[in-house]
Amino acid sequence: MHWDIKTDRPIYTQLIEQIQLKICSGVYPPGSRLPSVRDLAREASVNPNTMQRALAELEEAGLLYTHRTSGRFVTEDTDMIKHVKNSLAEKHVQEFLKKMIELGFDSSEIMSIISEMMKREGDET
Amino acid sequence: MNNIILECRNLTKIFGTVKALDNVTLSIPRGKIVGLLGPNASGKTTFIKLCNQLLTPNEGEILIGGMKPGIETKKIVSYLPEKNYLNEWMKVSDIINLFSDFYADFNTEKAYDMLKNLDIRPKDKLKSMSKGTKEKVQLILVMSREAQLYLLDEPIGGVDPAARDYILDTILGNYNENATIIISTHIISDIEKILDEVIFIREGRIVLTNTVDEIREEYGKSVDSLFREVFKC
Numbered sequence: 001m002h003w004d005i006k007t008d009r010p011i012y013t014q015l016i017e018q019i020q021l022k023i024c025s026g027v028y029p030p031g032s033r034l035p036s037v038r039d040l041a042r043e044a045s046v047n048p049n050t051m052q053r054a055l056a057e058l059e060e061a062g063l064l065y066t067h068r069t070s071g072r073f074v075t076e077d078t079d080m081i082k083h084v085k086n087s088l089a090e091k092h093v094q095e096f097l098k099k100m101i102e103l104g105f106d107s108s109e110i111m112s113i114i115s116e117m118m119k120r121e122g123d124e125t
Numbered sequence: 126m127n128n129i130i131l132e133c134r135n136l137t138k139i140f141g142t143v144k145a146l147d148n149v150t151l152s153i154p155r156g157k158i159v160g161l162l163g164p165n166a167s168g169k170t171t172f173i174k175l176c177n178q179l180l181t182p183n184e185g186e187i188l189i190g191g192m193k194p195g196i197e198t199k200k201i202v203s204y205l206p207e208k209n210y211l212n213e214w215m216k217v218s219d220i221i222n223l224f225s226d227f228y229a230d231f232n233t234e235k236a237y238d239m240l241k242n243l244d245i246r247p248k249d250k251l252k253s254m255s256k257g258t259k260e261k262v263q264l265i266l267v268m269s270r271e272a273q274l275y276l277l278d279e280p281i282g283g284v285d286p287a288a289r290d291y292i293l294d295t296i297l298g299n300y301n302e303n304a305t306i307i308i309s310t311h312i313i314s315d316i317e318k319i320l321d322e323v324i325f326i327r328e329g330r331i332v333l334t335n336t337v338d339e340i341r342e343e344y345g346k347s348v349d350s351l352f353r354e355v356f357k358c
Contacts, residue, residue: 007347
């Protein structure tokens with residue numbers, strides 16, 4: 001599985017985002033067991049302590065939980081996953097809006113660009 | 126067990142008129158992967174050789190697991206020198222036998238596993254191998270020990286990027302979480318993701334120590350870019 005680590009930001013925050021993404025997109029379904037820290041670190045080619053830190057923060061936030069004997073699992077709380085999904089969406093849209101405003105578009109122009117593009121995509125599929 | 130695996134105080138090594146290491150004080154905990162980063166001739170190899178008792182300091186001291194470098198520390202330190210020191214006429218399987226005789230913590234099964242993953246035949250002699258393959262054999266030998274401290278001097282210097290990835294994967298896959306690995310290198314971009322901490326060394330002095338993520342947070346750039354700035358010619 002692909003892990004994309006950029007060079008300009010802390011690694012653990014990027015790991016948090018990518019695990020959130022994998023949970024939201026169903027790569028790690030609700031209630032499923034995560035691979036071990038070591039395996040995840042190896043898969044992402046990152047330091048195991050850094051991976052551990054990311055998992056600990058996700059656990060703190062409630063998205064993951066640890067079962068004493070059998071490992072670490074994704075929460076079964078689908079509302080919470082939905083909530084994370086929404087906040088990820090908000091973040092992406094915010095970044096998008098920031099760039100569009102930098103380019104000099106106002107709200108109505110942005111809206112019409114989006115609806116135009118979505119229509120075109122719809123036609124193509 | 127003490128949480129510090131390697132400690133040095135006021136360590137100084139002089140070659141003629143050159144201070145290869147100048148009053149270095151460091152303490153490195155267990156369970157970390159540490160990058161010892163510096164340009165050529167900054168003192169990286171001198172430091173590692175001092176840790177292995179291949180050199181003796183002019184001033185200061187080193188303690189590994191609380192002991193001065195010597196026979197006892199060699200039992201817990203697995204060392205990858207920058208140069209190939211193995212006998213060319215030996216087969217890989219001979220060298221594995223030698224290592225397992227020599228080191229109580231050598232895991233023969235692990236060594237054969239790694240050889241297999243890299244398509245290296247145990248019956249091949251070293252002299253028939255390319256430089257890159259020899260480097261892989263050396264790394265396999267070093268990582269097959271269940272050591273407390275691994276000192277890897279330029280482990281990725283001579284190999285191509287694909288083999289580099291494999292080597293990093295081998296390091297990640299074969300160390301136990303209570304062991305510490307110190308990797309000396311000047312090739313940082315490929316390696317920084319697997320490091321906890323970095324030590325920048327220049328002209329025998331420590332110029333910076335920090336964790337990779339704190340550097341990224343504080344400077345908004347990778348360790349590699351920071352290194353290029355700090356050591357700009």
